[in-house]
Amino acid sequence: MTTSRIYLSTTIPYVNARAHLGHALELVQADVLARHARLAGDQVRFQTGTDDNSLKNVLAAEAEGIPAAELVGRYAAAFEGLREPLALSFDDFIRTSSDPRHRPGVERLWRACADRGDLYLKHYEGRYCVGCEQFYKPAELQAGLCPEHQTPPQLVAEENWFFRLSRYADQLHDLVSSGRLRIEPAARRNEVLGFIAGGLEDFSVSRSTARARGWGIPVPGDPGQVIYVWWDALGNYVTALGYGAGDAGDYRRWWTGAGRRVHLVGKGVLRFHAVYWPAILLSAGEPLPTDILVHDYLTAGGRKISKSDASGDGADPVALVARYGTDAVRWWLLREVPRLGETDFTPARLVARANDDLANDLGNLVSRAVTLVHRYRQGKVPGAGATPGDPARLAPAGRALAQARRRAPERIAAGLADFDFRAATAAIWDVVEEANRYVERVEPWRLARAERDGDAAAGERLDESLALLIGTCSGLGRELAPFLPGLAARIQAACDDSAGLLPAAEPVFPRLR
Ligand SMILES: [Zn+2]
Numbered sequence: 001m002t003t004s005r006i007y008l009s010t011t012i013p014y015v016n017a018r019a020h021l022g023h024a025l026e027l028v029q030a031d032v033l034a035r036h037a038r039l040a041g042d043q044v045r046f047q048t049g050t051d052d053n054s055l056k057n058v059l060a061a062e063a064e065g066i067p068a069a070e071l072v073g074r075y076a077a078a079f080e081g082l083r084e085p086l087a088l089s090f091d092d093f094i095r096t097s098s099d100p101r102h103r104p105g106v107e108r109l110w111r112a113c114a115d116r117g118d119l120y121l122k123h124y125e126g127r128y129c130v131g132c133e134q135f136y137k138p139a140e141l142q143a144g145l146c147p148e149h150q151t152p153p154q155l156v157a158e159e160n161w162f163f164r165l166s167r168y169a170d171q172l173h174d175l176v177s178s179g180r181l182r183i184e185p186a187a188r189r190n191e192v193l194g195f196i197a198g199g200l201e202d203f204s205v206s207r208s209t210a211r212a213r214g215w216g217i218p219v220p221g222d223p224g225q226v227i228y229v230w231w232d233a234l235g236n237y238v239t240a241l242g243y244g245a246g247d248a249g250d251y252r253r254w255w256t257g258a259g260r261r262v263h264l265v266g267k268g269v270l271r272f273h274a275v276y277w278p279a280i281l282l283s284a285g286e287p288l289p290t291d292i293l294v295h296d297y298l299t300a301g302g303r304k305i306s307k308s309d310a311s312g313d314g315a316d317p318v319a320l321v322a323r324y325g326t327d328a329v330r331w332w333l334l335r336e337v338p339r340l341g342e343t344d345f346t347p348a349r350l351v352a353r354a355n356d357d358l359a360n361d362l363g364n365l366v367s368r369a370v371t372l373v374h375r376y377r378q379g380k381v382p383g384a385g386a387t388p389g390d391p392a393r394l395a396p397a398g399r400a401l402a403q404a405r406r407r408a409p410e411r412i413a414a415g416l417a418d419f420d421f422r423a424a425t426a427a428i429w430d431v432v433e434e435a436n437r438y439v440e441r442v443e444p445w446r447l448a449r450a451e452r453d454g455d456a457a458a459g460e461r462l463d464e465s466l467a468l469l470i471g472t473c474s475g476l477g478r479e480l481a482p483f484l485p486g487l488a489a490r491i492q493a494a495c496d497d498s499a500g501l502l503p504a505a506e507p508v509f510p511r512l513r
Helices: 021-039 055-064 068-080 102-115 165-178 186-197 229-234 249-256 267-284 317-324 326-336 347-377 396-417 421-442 444-452 456-480 485-494
Strands: 005-009 043-050 092-095 119-129 134-136 154-163 182-184 206-208 222-227 260-266 291-295 298-300 343-345
Touching: 005 021, 005 249, 021 043, 021 260, 021 291, 021 298, 021 317, 021 326, 021 396, 021 421, 043 068, 055 068, 068 092, 102 119, 102 229, 102 267, 154 206, 154 222, 154 267, 165 186, 165 267, 182 186, 186 267, 222 229, 229 267, 260 267, 267 291, 317 326, 317 347, 326 347, 326 421, 326 485, 343 347, 347 421, 347 444, 347 456, 347 485, 396 421, 396 456, 421 444, 421 456, 444 456, 456 485
Parallel strands: 005 043, 005 260, 043 092, 182 291, 260 291, 298 343
Antiparallel strands: 119 134, 119 154, 206 222
């Protein structure tokens, strides 16, 4: 097995309110990739955090009449607190307003681009959406409104620092079209190529300190301006690695020296990650990300999910986990959300999916296998069968199951490589379904009766089928570990006969109501 070093990041959400299910989606997707790579023997660093320096945070604090630092502190803690309920395995959590690694890194990035001659001052007038933290060209607005927020943008006129994005258009086009900067799914890659082909204009990368309410990182050498929050936030991917302190240590290990640098992003921030960020890195002379994996949005009960109503529309991940458990929430996100197109969440869909799959198909399979071993073999698993083995040696009824098991790891890996969690989980589910079909076809209880009546061959076939079933369940526990770490561990414990006997049968996933 060849191992590699993978740096994997989520975007850092701005923290003017609590997290919603859309944040949970991205975090859980990244967590599955991280866990799967670790289990494959890769070295992985899974990075996340919060964007504290957004102007939206300041406005939310003003509305509450409290200092910005207090508001972002409260919500950043809530985001970091998703770790346990969602069973996330991130290695690092950076907060851009308070982490001492951040500001020196952002300043270094700025200076590197300035040294390259890519930053210049210009008087500017434009239409700015605070919700997006970006300027829009008149042609990009829909009936004069922000296409993302349907709100009128603010007219802003001031002197700003600009970044020479136009200089990098050809290079960016080559990188994306050649796949050296890989963007999945392909529809998103084409979107980026279309955006580049439409012409890249230099963009403003600073704000007057007054308009930023004094919040943010001052421009080096120009204290009247703060660095544009997107520059600041994108920088987190390297500042968290100690880029501000030099080229050694984590920065060398996980950025310049990593085999893959993977960003998970939502479709709404694709342009920032696939165009602005690589251009900044090109200017600074640093390596680019290798992969940008793009997910779509969720809706809840048919409505767009926004943070402000996270608590009201059933899309608060912490409340969902408290009610339905981590496995059920993760499973819905991984099993139901396609690569492209919006997915509507309702609690009823989550419950139906968990009960159909986890309680019925999988939970019953495991209980049945363990119960049969207790009933007919006093809890002792008959020898062999823990690995898929040679299908040709099995009775015909077991061949389809053995085949599904043998193919599963490769199909899971291929699904995850394509950023297709439904394909990956489908590979696991084929094994579950084949195993249930196998039980119905083999009827171990009938073999046990025949054995009791003196048919020794039936006894051997019973041994074979019980070994195959427990081996299959145990294998499912291993394959599910990156997706549902809690349930996977319970399945593995249920199938663990290292003490000589299986533990008494207990439901691994009780039905939800
Ligand atoms: Zn907007």
